[in-house]
Amino acid sequence: MPIAVVEENEEKCPLKTCPPDGYVIIKKMNYGQSLERQDMIAEIAMQMPENKRNNPKMEIKFLQRKTALWEFANLIIDHNLQAKDGRLLNFKNPEDVILIRGPIGDEIQAYINKFNSFEDDEEIKN
Numbered sequence: 001m002p003i004a005v006v007e008e009n010e011e012k013c014p015l016k017t018c019p020p021d022g023y024v025i026i027k028k029m030n031y032g033q034s035l036e037r038q039d040m041i042a043e044i045a046m047q048m049p050e051n052k053r054n055n056p057k058m059e060i061k062f063l064q065r066k067t068a069l070w071e072f073a074n075l076i077i078d079h080n081l082q083a084k085d086g087r088l089l090n091f092k093n094p095e096d097v098i099l100i101r102g103p104i105g106d107e108i109q110a111y112i113n114k115f116n117s118f119e120d121d122e123e124i125k126n
Helices: 029-040 064-075 104-116
Strands: 011-016 023-027 042-047 057-062 077-080
Touching: 011 057, 011 077, 011 104, 029 064, 064 104
Parallel strands: none
Antiparallel strands: 011 023, 023 077, 042 057
């Protein structure tokens, strides 16, 4: 029988934006984590007015920051990235995540998305 659960798949990703040897190790999400991540991406709220003459209001919030902080805390299982003072960054601490230089954060985010996405798999689409 085929195994249908994540078997702690992980990938070491060298960071071109953090030479000479910066890296992160990213783990593959299980389906529950994937659903949790999707739930975080957008929040939609609708308000109905008390007076029927007024139009209802709808608000959509895109929670990219919250989602990214969750991904760094839960999907990066190891790395060698340091703060200026030489201490290893703690990606479970949002304050450490926001210290990362933009290009490094973008590259890590791209690896997370690539490793945890099936959208590019043509066999799955058809």
